Amino acid sequence: xxxxxxxxxxxxxxxxxxxxxxxxxxxxxxxLATHTGMSKSGLFAHFQSKEALQVGVLERTREWFxxxxxxxxxxxxxxxxxxxxxxxxxxxxxxxxxDGGCVLVAAASELDDTPGMVRDSLVRMEFDLHESxxxxxxxxxxxxxxxxxxxxxxxxxxxRGIMLAHHHAARLLRDxxxxxxxxxxxxxxxxxxRSA
Amino acid sequence: xxxxxxxxxxxxxxxxxxxxxxxxxxxxxxxLATHTGMSKSGLFAHFQSKEALQVGVLERTREWFxxxxxxxxxxxxxxxxxxxxxxxxxxxxxxxxxDGGCVLVAAASELDDTPGMVRDSLVRMEFDLHESxxxxxxxxxxxxxxxxxxxxxxxxxxxRGIMLAHHHAARLLRDxxxxxxxxxxxxxxxxxxRSA
DNA sequence: CTGATTAAAGCACGATCGTACGAGGATCGC
DNA sequence: GCGATCCTCGTACGATCGTGCTTTAATCAG
Numbered sequence: 001x002x003x004x005x006x007x008x009x010x011x012x013x014x015x016x017x018x019x020x021x022x023x024x025x026x027x028x029x030x031x032l033a034t035h036t037g038m039s040k041s042g043l044f045a046h047f048q049s050k051e052a053l054q055v056g057v058l059e060r061t062r063e064w065f066x067x068x069x070x071x072x073x074x075x076x077x078x079x080x081x082x083x084x085x086x087x088x089x090x091x092x093x094x095x096x097x098x099d100g101g102c103v104l105v106a107a108a109s110e111l112d113d114t115p116g117m118v119r120d121s122l123v124r125m126e127f128d129l130h131e132s133x134x135x136x137x138x139x140x141x142x143x144x145x146x147x148x149x150x151x152x153x154x155x156x157x158x159x160r161g162i163m164l165a166h167h168h169a170a171r172l173l174r175d176x177x178x179x180x181x182x183x184x185x186x187x188x189x190x191x192x193x194r195s196a
Numbered sequence: 197x198x199x200x201x202x203x204x205x206x207x208x209x210x211x212x213x214x215x216x217x218x219x220x221x222x223x224x225x226x227x228l229a230t231h232t233g234m235s236k237s238g239l240f241a242h243f244q245s246k247e248a249l250q251v252g253v254l255e256r257t258r259e260w261f262x263x264x265x266x267x268x269x270x271x272x273x274x275x276x277x278x279x280x281x282x283x284x285x286x287x288x289x290x291x292x293x294x295d296g297g298c299v300l301v302a303a304a305s306e307l308d309d310t311p312g313m314v315r316d317s318l319v320r321m322e323f324d325l326h327e328s329x330x331x332x333x334x335x336x337x338x339x340x341x342x343x344x345x346x347x348x349x350x351x352x353x354x355x356r357g358i359m360l361a362h363h364h365a366a367r368l369l370r371d372x373x374x375x376x377x378x379x380x381x382x383x384x385x386x387x388x389x390r391s392a
Numbered sequence: 393c394t395g396a397t398t399a400a401a402g403c404a405c406g407a408t409c410g411t412a413c414g415a416g417g418a419t420c421g422c
Numbered sequence: 423g424c425g426a427t428c429c430t431c432g433t434a435c436g437a438t439c440g441t442g443c444t445t446t447a448a449t450c451a452g
Contacts, residue, residue, distance in 0.1 A: 003419065004429065021309045025222060029410065041412085042430040050410065106305040112367040113217045113296040126369060157377045161361030165353055168360060171308040173322060181353045188388065199449065200399060225440065237441085238400040246440065 008046045011036055012056045016064075021100035024054050024107045024118065054118045061103045062125050068093050070132065079143035080190065083136050087159070087186050091179065094167060101171045105164065130156050137193070146193040155193060162186055204242045207232055208252045212260075217296035220250050220303045220314065250314045257299045258321050264289050266328065275339035276386065279332050283355070283382050287375065290363060297367045301360065326352050333389070342389040351389060358382055 001009075014036050019027050029050060033040040047053040073086035094102045108126065111119040130153075137152040162185045169178035197205075210232050215223050225246065229236040243249040269282035290298045304322065307315040326349075333348040358381045365374035 002428090007429080023219075023221065023306055025219065026306075028408080030408065039431050040410095041432075044411070045430070048411090100309040101305060106308075108364055108368045109297060109302040109305045110219055110222075112302075123369060126364075130369075151380075154377060154380060157361055157365060157374075158358070158381050160364060161357030161359075161381065162354070163357075164360035164364060165357030168304055168322075168356060169353060172304045173319060173326075178353075181350060184347075184350060185354050185357065192384065192388075198398090203399075224438080226438065235401050237402070237443095240441070241398095241400070244441090 004046070008056075009060075011038070011043060011046060012053075012060045015053060015057045016060055016103060017099045019057050020098035020103050020106070023110055024057065024103070025110050027054065027057070029053070051116065051118055055121050057103065058107065058118065058121045058125065064097065065093065065104075065129075068097065073136065079140040080145035083133075083140055083190075086133070086136060090163060091166065091182060094163065095170065095179070102167060105167050130160070133159055140193070147195055150193050155189065158189055159186070162189065200242070204252075205256075207234070207239060207242060208249075208256045211249060211253045212256055212299060213295045215253050216294035216299050216302070219306055220253065220299070221306050223250065223253070225249070247312065247314055251317050253299065254303065254314065254317045254321065260293065261289065261300075261325075264293065269332065275336040276341035279329075279336055279386075282329070282332060286359060287362065287378060290359065291366065291375070298363060301363050326356070329355055336389070343391055346389050351385065354385055355382070358385065 011032070015027060015032055018032060018035060027050070029044055030040050032053075033043045036043065047056060069086065069089040072089050073082050076082045076085040094105075100106075104122070104125070107118075107122050111122055133156040134152040137146065137150065137155045140146040141148060141150050141152065162182050165185070166178050166182035169175040169181065175181075207228070211223060211228055214228060214231060223246070225240055226236050228249075229239045232239065243252060265282065265285040268285050269278055272278045272281040290301075296302075300318070300321070303314075303318050307318055329352040330348040333342065333346065333351045336342040337344060337346050337348065358378050361381070362374050362378035365371040365377065371377075
């Protein structure tokens with residue numbers, strides 16, 4: 001790997017963790033430079049704008065999510081087991097991957113009224129994730145694990161709600177029982193998916 | 197009402213709407229002054245710090261929420277009808293009260309790693325809301341609308357998830373069907389609360 | 393109406409923001 | 423090992439940030 005790309009990657013990795021604490025908008029070239037021990041201009045040269053840095057953070061987070069959550073899920077047996085792995089990995093990832101809150105959750109609120117390529121990048125990711133969940137659920141229907149008339153889009157919507165509620169309870173309210181609440185909600189979601 | 201309080205109220209009202217677009221951290225004394233047609237220092241004099249302004253925004257949002265959501269709910273008959281009204285008003289409020297996204301949802305992600313009185317203020321509000329929902333649900337249990345062994349805290353958790361998922365789908369993904377998804381999820385939640 | 397209080401503006405401050413440019417040193421292909 | 427390319431830095435810019443102070447104008451109590 002050429003030197004430049006190597007440094008850029010290291011910067012973005014740091015930026016992901018900083019952004020998890022202060023948000024994508026809270027990211028600052030100066031603070032990030034101090035944090036990484038580089039000069040402000042040296043760091044800036046790797047991105048030609050702050051927007052590009054933010055997009056880099058989102059892209060990196062996506063790579064990470066795919067490696068830690070999606071890949072293990074796809075390695076699991078099709079159907080309900082795959083959805084189970086997806087859920088477990090997802091929840092675990094949200095809990096442990098970041099110094100602060102999940103970058104994607106924070107970005108979703110920060111960017112909902114900020115048109116531009118950063119928002120576009122996030123929307124694409126979130127949309128893909130939604131589709132992936134629906135697809136996995138559809139696989140479970142095909143395998144006969146879930147009932148045939150299951151609305152897989154609805155399931156994806158409600159699963160997203162469980163993850164968001166978990167994030168909210170665990171990170172803002174510091175509720176130690178948030179994980180168990182989420183597990184219980186997910187179990188109920190599965191149960192409803194099996195039979196009407 | 198004395199003049200000062202009147203102006204302060206007008207500023208905060210404006211600030212709520214601005215914050216709904218740019219977030220609590222995105223709020224800026226200068227931009228807000230321009231937006232309200234005041235001088236920066238004249239505006240600043242009403243709060244002695246930016247933190248106080250942010251707390252003011254949260255407090256005002258709470259007043260608004262209580263008036264538009266909680267009060268009508270408490271006016272409805274105890275039990276399931278009251279929870280139904282609470283849900284409907286809440287969803288409607290999230291959809292129509294703000295120029296941008298819900299201030300509280302955005303603040304939850306922005307402040308989860310920012311200790312201080314702004315965060316404390318938000319946590320208190322969110323905690324109270326959670327308690328209120330649980331209390332309303334407990335009333336429905338007492339009325340015999342919901343099953344006796346219902347975990348009302350779990351219901352409050354899952355209802356929060358539905359609202360967050362709705363906000364996510366409607367505001368970030370611009371999904372026109374988000375409202376219906378939320379309604380469907382809430383209906384399922386009620387159904388599960390009635391009988392195991 | 394008048395005297396005391398208060399609201400708002402003007403201006404200034406140090407700090408930090410994102411971004412630009414040019415020079416020096418390191419890295420790499422050959 | 424040399425020449426071209428690519429990093430990284432120092433420095434600088436205009437703008438804007440949050441927050442003081444001082445002065446004028448409006449409000450309010452008696």
